[in-house]
Amino acid sequence: MCWGVGIPVIYLRVFPWPAKRMAAMTVRVGDRSAILLGRDSEYPAPVAFYLAHEMGHIGLDHLSPGEAIVNIDPPEGALEPADEEEDAADRFALELLTGRPGLEVSEAENSAAASPGGLANVVRQEGPRLHIEPGTLALCFGYSTQNWEAAFGALKAIYTTPAPAWEAVNRLAVSQLQLDSIPQDASRFLAAVLGAPVD
Numbered sequence: 001m002c003w004g005v006g007i008p009v010i011y012l013r014v015f016p017w018p019a020k021r022m023a024a025m026t027v028r029v030g031d032r033s034a035i036l037l038g039r040d041s042e043y044p045a046p047v048a049f050y051l052a053h054e055m056g057h058i059g060l061d062h063l064s065p066g067e068a069i070v071n072i073d074p075p076e077g078a079l080e081p082a083d084e085e086e087d088a089a090d091r092f093a094l095e096l097l098t099g100r101p102g103l104e105v106s107e108a109e110n111s112a113a114a115s116p117g118g119l120a121n122v123v124r125q126e127g128p129r130l131h132i133e134p135g136t137l138a139l140c141f142g143y144s145t146q147n148w149e150a151a152f153g154a155l156k157a158i159y160t161t162p163a164p165a166w167e168a169v170n171r172l173a174v175s176q177l178q179l180d181s182i183p184q185d186a187s188r189f190l191a192a193v194l195g196a197p198v199d
């Protein structure tokens with residue numbers, strides 16, 4: 001969808017500065033925006049959230065030309081009052097992924113503590129009914145209850161074949177970029193940044 005509306009999305013396999021904890025960032029160059037993902041996952045749901053959050057910064061017009069917003073995970077100074085634009089980008093992401101800007105997912109009263117397997121079963125059943133991807137629903141549960149152990153454990157059961165998200169994202173990027181129409185130095189640099197994924 002991002003490439004379709006002219007927003008390039010790539011995974012950085014080489015970091016331009018020592019920011020290993022960067023989850024994702026959005027940069028604006030002229031009137032174009034691009035999303036650079038940093039934190040990889042074997043599962044699509046966490047990456048979908050990082051991406052949707054960055055789409056929020058673009059969609060809500062948080063960037064001026066030449067500006068960049070870097071999102072560190074976990075957020076710097078999590079005890080500080082949350083930044084208004086960060087909150088807005090989170091709500092945008094939640095609404096994009098679930099259809100609801102605020103979604104609380106918790107255990108029913110009197111139910112046993114959620115186990116990873118139990119949560120996986122519930123979200124696989126309820127996700128399609130609610131039109132929410134099951135992994136995303138499991139992460140919503142983690143966020144609402146802070147039971148991240150069950151949420152991340154459930155991801156393992158939901159996605160039976162884990163695969164690094166960066167490979168799929170950069171394979172798509174390579175198919176969209178016209179690497180042979182830019183100078184060789186630039187295309188070599190870009191291939192290195194993209195981790196030179198094979199088709």
Ligand SMILES: [Zn+2]
Nearest residue numbers: 053071086089
């Ligand atoms: Zn942000």
